[in-house]
Amino acid sequence: MTFDTNIAMALKDCNGQYNVVEMTIFELESMNSKFSSLNVELHRGNEMLIQVKCCLCGENHSYHYNIKELLKTNMVIGGCEQLALPIFFIGKNEKVIEKVNKHRQTIEKLYAMI
Secondary structure, eight states: OOOOOEEEEEEEOTTSOEEEEEEEGGGGGGHHHHOTTEEEEEETTTEEEEEEEOTTTSOEEEEEEEHHHHHHSSEEEEEOTTTOOEEEEEEOHHHHHHHHHHHHHHHHHHHHHO
8 A cells, every 4th residue: 555645835924925845744844944934843753743933913823733644634724823814734735736726816816806
């Protein structure tokens, strides 16, 4: 039995745009160098702790995920606890990229309406 270990993460920056990084689960801790407002730690080999400096409210948010469950699901959304808005998406490459593209299209339509 083989597992697809490729995942993508999209993190919202201060301009409201999502920056997408594709990687494998073995490269999770390398996200620390790709996103300055993000800290990823692995615990016991199967748990992941993500700490994010929120660009929306300015506070730090923490999220715990089981890596096995992350691979089984299509996408996990982490959001600001105060404003209830999404900060990051992590999951299968095609699902994360699809979600980010929908967000970009919505923003473009809003700008066109203005």
